[in-house]
Amino acid sequence: MSLSQQLAGDLPFLRRYARALSGSQETGDAMVRSALELALKDEALRRSLEGGRTALYTVFHSTLDNNEPANAEVAGSAPDARTSTNYQEANQKEASAMRKLAAITDQKRQALLLTTVEEFTPQQAAQILGVEVSDVETLVSDAVAQIDAEQKTRVLIIEDEPMILMQLEDLAMSLDHEVCGTARTHAEAVAAVKAEKPGLVLADIQLADGSSGLEAVKEILAISNVPVIFITAYPERLLTGDRLEPAYLVTKPFREQTVKAAISQALFFG
Template sequence: MSLGQQVANNLPFLRRYARALTGSQSTGDAFVRATLEAALADEDLRASLDGGRIPLYRAFNKVWSSAYLDPDATQSGGGEHEAGAQSRLGAITPLNRQALLLTTLEDFSAAQAGMIMDLETSEIEALVAEAISEIDREQATSVLIIEDEPLISMQLEDLVNSIGHEVCGTAATRTQAREAVEEKMPGLVLADIQLADGSSGLDAVDDILAISKVPVIFITAYPERLLTGDRPEPTYLVTKPFQEQSVRAAISQALFFKSSRPLD
């Protein structure tokens, strides 16, 4: 397989990681583009990518770390949400969130995450524990679950409740989602893409976002279909079948950046 094909195959998942890490599609995609541009300009870096996901994420990490150390480099002019996200990032050390996302959302082992971040396995494990501790201190919110598979919906309900949030409603169709929002506007939405009556979770979420700027996490078996970079796309995306830690980490990031937004 050519280097270009290797990178292309892994690019959708790097976009997912970058968006979750930054809390923004535009900012995350900008970091991915910067990584590819750096690889084109540096022969050694480009050669290092010939080895699958770990070298690609490692190259991304170098770009991300460099921009974090130089706050001016992160200002992309992407609007209020991006400005709020950068302000929030500037107030903490992001390493713990990065380690958590790598080992949950991206399913790397602690040792692999250590290779990406240039840290020892024990350091990654400590950072993940620190991030989980932060999650446990986060303010609770209400969650709407849009999912047509009853067992998955129940699993998500149990997970949401176990980390201190309240399920304010469940829906298996776009119509049910509309009705649930009329009863109570959630603070967070977990949504499947394909719903029971053939309706779309994307359309159901569009209905909600037309009323309120609530953070949304999509849970789908085909994330690469929504991660082309060609159009407005979800910032938070979890792959089915999911690990509970992956959903937990995505919820944490979504609420983390929600709290960074300026009040309207």
């Protein structure tokens, strides 16, 4: 089996992780490309890539210090099909996020994402980050405390399964957020955003009337710059690399800690 075949199944999830760290699809994808390019030029790193998913993330972290050129390239790239205004707003948002990143300890967020969204064990996360297992546990604990101190917001939940909807409502309220509305269809979701102006959206991709949560969110983002977390049983459908993809993606069935981590990241960059 070739190296590319070995990595194929894990790369979409590494891209998800990089996007969550950076708050941007473009920046996260550029970080992954840069890491792979650097690893392929170094024989020792290239051999390390053959060690499975934990090894892939370990190599990614080992190259992070050399990823700034990729980030800078994205920030200065041409706007393509985007309007000039939207492009400037996106750059301003990303610049603000980068200033926030500089003000906190990156490893707290990394440890939390690795052990929740990416579902590594503390031992695996310690290997990836190059720290002790006890350090991972401390970093995660500190990150959770930071989540509890996040600015509170109004949450819209787009979900057609009643039990999951209630679970997400309880979870949002346990973090002291206000659930300002719920929606089961594309039309309900768009109407709720216009009426309630939420600060965060939690969205399924398959809705009650057969409509698409993806299309609903696309329309929502045309009228509001609200951060969106997709919650789906089929993450591979959204991680193809062929189109605009979510920066925040949680897999069903989910752990509450995973959703909390995603909410923290979305509000951090939002």
